[in-house]
Amino acid sequence: MALTIGVDVGGTKIAAGVVDEEGAVLASALRDTSAADPVAIQEAIADVVAELRAQHEVSAVGVAAAGFVDFANGVLLFAPNINWRDEPLRDGLQARTGLPVVVENDANAAAWGEFRFGPARHVDDMVAVTIGTGVGGGVVSGGQMLRGAKGMAGELGHVRLVPDGLPCGCGNHGCWEMYASGNALQRNARALVQSGAPEGRALAEPVRRRREPAGRADGHRGGHRRRPGVGAAVRRPRPVDRRGHGRHRRGARPGAVRRRRRRRAGRRGSSSARRARRSRPT
Numbered sequence: 001m002a003l004t005i006g007v008d009v010g011g012t013k014i015a016a017g018v019v020d021e022e023g024a025v026l027a028s029a030l031r032d033t034s035a036a037d038p039v040a041i042q043e044a045i046a047d048v049v050a051e052l053r054a055q056h057e058v059s060a061v062g063v064a065a066a067g068f069v070d071f072a073n074g075v076l077l078f079a080p081n082i083n084w085r086d087e088p089l090r091d092g093l094q095a096r097t098g099l100p101v102v103v104e105n106d107a108n109a110a111a112w113g114e115f116r117f118g119p120a121r122h123v124d125d126m127v128a129v130t131i132g133t134g135v136g137g138g139v140v141s142g143g144q145m146l147r148g149a150k151g152m153a154g155e156l157g158h159v160r161l162v163p164d165g166l167p168c169g170c171g172n173h174g175c176w177e178m179y180a181s182g183n184a185l186q187r188n189a190r191a192l193v194q195s196g197a198p199e200g201r202a203l204a205e206p207v208r209r210r211r212e213p214a215g216r217a218d219g220h221r222g223g224h225r226r227r228p229g230v231g232a233a234v235r236r237p238r239p240v241d242r243r244g245h246g247r248h249r250r251g252a253r254p255g256a257v258r259r260r261r262r263r264r265a266g267r268r269g270s271s272s273a274r275r276a277r278r279s280r281p282t
C-alpha cells in the first residue's frame with residue numbers, strides 16, 4: 001500500500017503524519033518553527049519528513065500552509081503568519097527530500113480531506129469552512145478542487161458580509177473573518193468585559209468560564225446553527241429540492257435522505273415538516 005506524508009505548516013509548529021490510501025494516520029511527528037525564517041522552516045519540514053521516512057516507506061509529500069498558493073508551480077505566493085513571499089516551496093522541498101512534493105492552501109487541503117475521506121465522500125460538490133484564528137474555506141465542484149485564476153477561489157473568510165464593516169487585514173471591509181473567527185470572538189469578548197455589561201462580567205468569571213465555555217457575545221452558544229456566512233457559501237435553489245431532482249446524491253440511500261429530512265423537519269417547525277411530508281413517496 002502506497003504511503004504518503006502530509007505536513008501542516010503553521011506559524012509556531014509543523015505537524016506531519018504518515019497517511020495510507022484510506023486516509024488513516026499511521027505515525028506523526030512535530031517540530032517547532034520560527035515563522036520569521038523561511039529557510040529554517042524548509043529545513044524543519046525536511047527533518048520531520050526524514051524522521052517519518054526512517055520508519056515508513058513513503059512515495060510523496062503533501063504540504064499544507066495558510067496562504068495564497070500557486071498550485072501549478074508549487075509556490076507559496078504570500079503567507080500571513082510566515083515570512084513567505086513568492087517562496088518556491090515545492091522545488092525547495094523536492095531538492096531536500098528527493099520525493100515528489102505537492103503544496104496546497106491549508107483550507108483547501110482540509111476540504112479535500114473531507115471530500116476524500118470525511119462526511120463529503122459521497123458527494124461531488126461541497127464547501128468546507130475552517131474556523132480557527134481566521135475563517136478559511138475550500139470548494140469542491142464536480143469532484144474537482146476549485147482554485148480560481150489566482151488560487152483564491154475558496155477564500156471564503158474574505159467574502160464581504162457587512163458593507164462598510166470592520167477593516168480586515170486583506171484590505172477590504174466587512175469580511176466574514178472579522179465577525180466569525182477565533183480572533184473576532186476574542187475581540188468581542190474583550191470588548192464585552194471592558195464594557196462592564198452583565199454578559200462581560202459573566203465572561204470574566206473564571207469559575208463560570210471553566211464550567212460553561214463562553215459562547216457568542218449575544219448569548220448564542222454557537223453549536224450547529226448555520227450562520228449567515230455559511231448560508232451564503234452553500235445556498236442552493238430550493239425549487240430543485242422540492243421537485244426532487246438531485247435528491248439522491250452519489251452513494252446516498254433514499255431512506256437515509258428521508259430520515260434526515262424528517263429529523264430536520266422536527267427541529268425546524270411546521271413549514272419544513274410539511275415540505276418533508278410532501279417529499280415522502282406514497
Ligand SMILES: [Zn+2]
Nearest residue numbers: 158168170175
Ligand atoms: Zn478580508
